[in-house]
Amino acid sequence: METEYIIIILFNSKLEGMTYLHNNNLEFVFTDGNGFYDKYGVDVLVDFEYEEYQLNQISLQISDKNIPGSLYLDNGFIKYFKEI
Numbered sequence: 001m002e003t004e005y006i007i008i009i010l011f012n013s014k015l016e017g018m019t020y021l022h023n024n025n026l027e028f029v030f031t032d033g034n035g036f037y038d039k040y041g042v043d044v045l046v047d048f049e050y051e052e053y054q055l056n057q058i059s060l061q062i063s064d065k066n067i068p069g070s071l072y073l074d075n076g077f078i079k080y081f082k083e084i
Contacts, residue, residue: 006050007078014041028078
């Protein structure tokens with residue numbers, strides 16, 4: 001059985017998150033602890049469970065294949081799944 005998990009990266013500010021995404025040519029939803037935003041700073045509704053990590057707590061090596069344990073992007077969210 002596989003379980004899918006969603007990761008939200010916590011930045012110190014909205015501007016820091018937007019700058020990081022623009023500088024690294026990435027596009028995923030992030031938080032500043034007050035709200036959830038896309039690369040352009042637009043509010044995003046997050047009404048589901050997720051795991052929150054600061055950037056220094058995780059290696060953001062995004063894979064183009066969604067194999068167990070690898071991070072991948074799906075509809076603007078960082079996801080991974082593992083078999084349990």
